[in-house]
Amino acid sequence: DTLDLNRVQAEADTRNVASARVLEKLGFVREGTLREDCVVNGEVSxxxxxxxxxxxWRPSSEPAPAR
Structure with a gap:
């Protein structure tokens, strides 16, 4: 609300499943895959x-909707 944002975007390396889980727990939705878009330690990922x-967005004080 403070920044009046409509959308927040994040990216996670597909090999980093823990980061993906954190984003999903926060309510982020996976929208797609960027193929070979970065190099990590000399390896394309x-x-x-x-x-x-x-x-x-559901602030942490509000319960998440049932899925």
Whole structure:
């Protein structure tokens, strides 16, 4: 609300499943894969792109909707 953002975006290396889990726990939705978009320690890697929209955001004090 303070920054009046409609969308927040994040990327995670596809090999970093723990980071992906954290993003999903925060409410981010995986939107796609960027193929060979970065180099980590000399190795080409893919990234997952995540997005979180204002209307989907649930502050930690609110319960998450049932899935």
């Amino acid at each position: 893919d990234s997952w792109v995540y997005g979180l929209l204002r209307r989907e």
